[in-house]
Amino acid sequence: MATTTETPMTEMPRHECWALVREAVVGRLATVLDGQPDIFPVNHVVDHGSVVIRTAKGAKLMGAAGHPVAFEVDGYDVEHRSAWSVVVKGRAVELTRLDDVLDAMELPLFPWHSSSKPHFLRIEASEVTGRRFVVAGGADEVETP
Template sequence: MGNDAATEVLEPQECWELLRSVSVGRLAVWLGDRPDIFPVNYAVDHGSVVFRTGTGTKLEAALGDYPVAMEADGVDPDTGVAWSVVLRGKAVPLKNIDDVVQSFSLPLFPWEAGHKDQFVRIPADSVSGRRFTVTAPLTWWTPYSGTKPSRGE
């Protein structure tokens, strides 16, 4: 039995439950002519995720012309079972006063100090996830792992 057989594809409802279980994810954006990624503290809210940030590169890229992706994951150190969930959608700023006021009740606690007065919502166009058992290092380690290539390589 290969590793693919041990990977469980998660139903959307379970993906949302797992997204609610952590508060930090990675926001993938398109910035100019290249992809970039930023850590974000987020909260799940009505089929979307919401994060707060200050003005700057992350906000500009998130609200740009292209959709974004956000990934969150976790692992149970006792069982070795890990999960990963990816949400995709077009990020939008929260501008309506009712939306902004309501967002203040969300548990959004940025790790970094600073003026974080911009609230961004990513309505999910899609959400997908998987669960798997972390493979022991000896399964994928080879005698060549950790060796340095010779000068000609």
């Protein structure tokens, strides 16, 4: 773990990042469509070093399939006043082969809501980064510019 001297921020090792992605119930998928950023809450599972989500047709699928995406999970530990965030970056690939879709259907991936979501996207992680922060306590800790 690397801790900077300037701030109580800690970079997490890769295995800890993946453990937190696995445990997280909700993540957010950031996409680019026609140069515009967008962001979607998603359910996900981790499968062999990739993140799998399911989706309906629409902007999320169009912006993600075949394109670079960023996926984020975060959390806040009230007791220890620390927050953490993990970001997984990589290309999202839509699963189209029947074998791949059947494999994905075996994953414990429940959609956030129950509309029809027949498409599966797999994010092949090319970069995984995670940080923990000690949360600033209040006005006394807010610096002036």
